[in-house]
């Protein structure tokens with residue numbers, strides 16, 4: 001089975017994440033996409049605003065309506081800093097017959113050389129990078145061992161980010177149509193990201 005891992009902080013999960021996963025699934029012929037919230041993301045300057053339980057709950061709600069989408073809590077259960085190499089090593093042991101792909105936004109592709117133990121990771125997964133219009137990904141500038149394991153998939157530009165959603169909430173603005181309705185209910189019902 002071909003499985004795409006959509007890793008993220010998901011603080012909160014939004015339509016950009018969901019469309020990225022759907023386009024990756026379709027273009028790479030993935031059987032399933034597993035949405036995996038990070039416990040502590042390695043490269044973010046700030047800790048997540050919402051706690052792990054709330055981020056998990058939102059991912060469960062956002063993915064429920066798609067038969068090929070699943071929420072998985074491997075990194076939340078492991079705790080600590082969520083290095084992808086640790087996760088993929090664990091997943092390949094647990095599911096030796098699955099082929100794993102790791103889905104990332106196009107803006108992250110050129111930062112792959114900074115990922116922890118990237119050489120080893122690049123031998124174990126294919127990265128699916130979502131190409132955004134207007135953003136040039138210079139694959140030829142990546143070291144061979146990384147470039148060989150990157151597959152680019154086109155995606156329309158969606159100027160949606162979790163940062164913007166948190167700012168909208170803090171400013172008392174609407175978050176309709178940038179998150180799914182079950183996620184909006186959860187955020188509003190629990191007063192998440194209010195100033």
Ligand SMILES: Nc1ncnc2c1ncn2[C@@H]1O[C@H](COP(=O)(O)OP(=O)(O)OP(=O)(O)O)[C@@H](O)[C@H]1O
Pocket residue numbers: 007008009010011016017020103104105106107108130158159160161162163164
């Ligand atoms: N609008 C988008 N279109 C395509 N990919 C996206 C989009 N937003 C995030 N991603 C990708 O989804 C993955 C998880 O992202 P993350 O949870 O950090 O969300 P974010 O919106 O970038 O968060 P923040 O604004 O808090 O930095 C990353 O690979 C990121 O590049």
Ligand SMILES: O=C(O)c1ccc[n+]([C@@H]2O[C@H](COP(=O)([O-])O)[C@@H](O)[C@H]2O)c1
Pocket residue numbers: 006007008009010036037038040041042043044082083084085114115116
């Ligand atoms: O393992 C690493 O070094 C590494 C560096 C940057 C990002 N990641 C993973 O990539 C996913 C998206 O990262 P982020 O910071 O946009 O939430 C998330 O699951 C991180 O754990 C992993």
